[in-house]
Amino acid sequence: MNTHPMKLVTVICEALARDHLTRLLAAVGAHGYTLFAVEGEGSQGRRPGDIAEFSNIQVEVVVQPAIAELLLTRLQAEFFPRFAMIAYASDIQVLRPGKF
């Protein structure tokens, strides 16, 4: 079968950053995203997830490699200094490359 390489960028960050983040995703040209609430622990302490305002979200976005690079660059410049978060990229294979 004909699969095509694509990048999955995962962002785990405080829920307050949600609007900023979805706006950034649109700005760099992502065609969609998936989002859900998570609990977590990291260098900025524990986030137990009972109050939405104090908890975390995980955002997953499938994009072309060039957009992944752009997205990570902007996350590093604009988000890392402000928000409790981590972000990483990984390699995936998709079927409909035109969709992303």
Add this chain to the structure above:
Amino acid sequence: MNTHPMKLVTVICEALARDHLTRLLAAVGAHGYTLFAVEGEGSQGRRPGDIAEFSNIQVEVVVQPAIAELLLTRLQAEFFPRFAMIAYASDIQVLRPGKF
């Protein structure tokens, strides 16, 4: 340590497809799956996730490469034309290859 290559197939789709999808997973020979509710945005609009019937699920399934291929092929043929969804495969390493 002795890890073994395996495939992780991730499907994000409208929640209504749930039963169809789990039946397909069983049909192609997956030994298990993991599922959770997500919100999302894509070419078919925004899915805010307050009404189960209108929202999304993410399904993750660890399978052998051959089954991953079969699963993706059938998803493309039977699911892509009907449902709002994306699907992708990625490479993972597991410890108990017999389990999958």
Add this chain to the structure above:
Amino acid sequence: MNTHPMKLVTVICEALARDHLTRLLAAVGAHGYTLFAVEGEGSQGRRPGDIAEFSNIQVEVVVQPAIAELLLTRLQAEFFPRFAMIAYASDIQVLRPGKF
């Protein structure tokens, strides 16, 4: 951009193992983790996710390769015999290697 290879270890297990697992993560030297509730089906039956005590969690942890190896080894020795669970590792790219 300068990304660095890192390992993502994903554990899906019965919710009761939660405290054991987070203690193990700290013990092997992970700097954080992310956690959420999931439903699932596997060799030990279906876990429908309406009663927390009977359901599953998914835990994701970004670590250096050596720690991933140690974590998987200990999961295999101490957790696989006791709990309904799966665990796998995958390759990711991060920006701030010092964070993990």
Add this chain to the structure above:
Amino acid sequence: MIDAIQANLLSPAVLFFALGLIAALTKSDLKFPEPLYVGLTIYLLVAIGFKGGVAIAEAGIAKVWLPALAAMALGALIPLWTYPLLRFGGKLSAVDAAAIAAHYGSVSAVTFIAATNYLKAINQPFESYATAFLAVMESPAILVGVVLGKLATKRAGEKSGASIKTAMHEALFGRSIFLLVGSLIVGSLCGESGMAKVEAFFVTPFQGVLALFLLEMGLVAGRRLGDLKKVGPFLLGFGIVVPLINGALGVYLGKLTGLELGGATLLGVLSASASYIAAPAAIRMSLPDANPTLYLTSSLAITFPFNITLGIPIYLEIARKLYS
């Protein structure tokens, strides 16, 4: 009539609905988490079903079966007249016409509940067993709609039987119909003595819970308002005029089958209402080529708000005319 409408518009339920609409339009970050939505839905369906069951036990099945049968027939027939209207009047594709027709033949439980609340608020008596009509009217239209859609499309190599079976299963065993019918039976088995035990939970706070739920429904409907321009002027008119016609039909049939003024009004409301949960789910599975924007927007963003605000008092007024 102006009075009746004003009384409705200034009720907490309708005002909270409006507040939800405003929240959606001003993009406030207010939202109800899904488990809260589910919890409220379960409560409302169980409460209305239980109450209806107790009322059936009181009234006896002899009084209920005829109007219930009429209600079922009405639900099945509405798609048959709305389909050609949509297809030829609205120039919609066959599958979209069938899908929308199914929604308008089926019913909205929340609209029904809001109507019972309204009648209670203005001290208009009604037959509590009308919940039985709600229960039997949900499914028939969906089946008729799916058959219409299948006949009209017949995709190469597809077995339309399977789709109809899927739709039937959704329509008969979906959670909302199951809860409603189940609670109706439970209520009819318990009767008044069972009611005495659970009244403080299922009856006394009911109106307040409904008000809170309509806040959420305002949010849900409001998010769809942006799609109004996508559906075009025909569906906009359809979503208001067809409920008026169906409402009048329902009221008239209620009178024919021996209901009192209150019960006939409720049958009118059911007939006028359009489904936005059960029908979309069934149609999505059985007629995947139908465009959800069209059927969801018309039932959820046009007909539902219209009925909640203006429709309900209008159907009462029609009934009053007919019974005077």
Add this chain to the structure above:
Amino acid sequence: MIDAIQANLLSPAVLFFALGLIAALTKSDLKFPEPLYVGLTIYLLVAIGFKGGVAIAEAGIAKVWLPALAAMALGALIPLWTYPLLRFGGKLSAVDAAAIAAHYGSVSAVTFIAATNYLKAINQPFESYATAFLAVMESPAILVGVVLGKLATKRAGEKSGASIKTAMHEALFGRSIFLLVGSLIVGSLCGESGMAKVEAFFVTPFQGVLALFLLEMGLVAGRRLGDLKKVGPFLLGFGIVVPLINGALGVYLGKLTGLELGGATLLGVLSASASYIAAPAAIRMSLPDANPTLYLTSSLAITFPFNITLGIPIYLEIARKLYS
């Protein structure tokens, strides 16, 4: 007795439980999201605990301590007689026998709550402070069961002390026992004046909430019914006969320690009930080799439905015999 059973079977709570069972058996997609389950559990435990605490404050600790001590002892002793029965009668492995014995010594709060509701419905007075027995009976059996299991198995190189400590922590600080004991203390500090403030939330709608919750419990139990064939005929009989024996023991002990008929019935119910949340959690952690299908199916799919439907009126009948 037929009357007593029929009154119970036709109560909203039991009928909704049956509805849940049917939903599970017909594979309806009805389900309660986890937060709703948690919310209902918190409400029920806090309400019953608070009410019990107020009752203790009224009655005085002098009346409560003796039957409470007896309840604790009973909980600890039940595993000692059921273990050999399971081991040698049922030919179960040592660890499975210990695990199941722990479940039947421990208690089910929902069964207790359903019993208080039943007594209230038939106007049978009872000592409200019986909630204290519920609170003290949850843990002892779990500890005894874990010790039995550990003694019997002793895996190579394992420190059984750690497991017992884990079980103890689960049994004493788990959320259900914490909520129950905590609310009991809060209630006993507030007394009647505190009760007046929160009665409209914790008491008046209680029966209705319980009915809704039993719908969910029917779903949960029903999903386990498929495992009945896996547990075999011995456990099936065990899950019905042992509660009857324990129930009679509990009633008898209640009389011995000076309880009235209502209180003795409740002690019987507690003794007859089997845990399906606290014990499974503790046993899973402390005796991981025990097979969950066995202990969950017998407590949740056999004993729990039996007690809810037939057991409760039977234990009352036993009490009536003993007190007449």
Add this chain to the structure above:
Amino acid sequence: MIDAIQANLLSPAVLFFALGLIAALTKSDLKFPEPLYVGLTIYLLVAIGFKGGVAIAEAGIAKVWLPALAAMALGALIPLWTYPLLRFGGKLSAVDAAAIAAHYGSVSAVTFIAATNYLKAINQPFESYATAFLAVMESPAILVGVVLGKLATKRAGEKSGASIKTAMHEALFGRSIFLLVGSLIVGSLCGESGMAKVEAFFVTPFQGVLALFLLEMGLVAGRRLGDLKKVGPFLLGFGIVVPLINGALGVYLGKLTGLELGGATLLGVLSASASYIAAPAAIRMSLPDANPTLYLTSSLAITFPFNITLGIPIYLEIARKLYS
């Protein structure tokens, strides 16, 4: 005064709050899932807003506007005197001082609700329209605090206008303020006749729901207690002394603007309370360099428990002194 404090400490609401603190301190696994927290918050805000709106409709806007304006002014001014205290007395960085000042000028809805409950419990009448003061006092302090923080820091190349706009949006359209103001308006449109319909849900069980919610707030506050050592002795004192001063100011201003004893007490409570949801969210977005441990710990783990337990009866006592 000892009596007043004791009455408060032994109320179900405060005791459940203590139970939540204990659960957090003993690391019990008790927790409220987020949707339950959201559901309880929505209920409390809608209920208090609706009730306040009905009260405004009764009293007439003529009575409300002056003290409401005073409340707004008070909110805006509190940061102006607390900022220098924090900056120079507490030697905090400019941005941390501004952030904390914003929290203490803004208000805590739960503290307000607990205070109305307390007054009702001891039969102290109060102006129900005081909810209007709660609604108008949330935002001004946040804006002032953000401006202070921005003026003091001015990061290279940053446009502080954008941050202030973000804060303004959060402060005015955030879900809590939207729900509160919206329900206030709905209530004022419905008046007493609307209240009659929803009273059984929004008023009767209110105190019990609050008690349950304070259990969760105890958990949330208790988890922050571990951070007390990180904030140092200055903030510990600040979190208790400043509310006392602000409380007295509020009571005094209430008297000046014509409120009765009850209303003045509530204005004191609002003035004394510190925000822990709306302000943190707005500050996190607008002053990201401010340290959340400082402002969250002081408002949530020091001032909130202090007000809930001792503060409220003290502000009443101050009002009694002033009005006698």
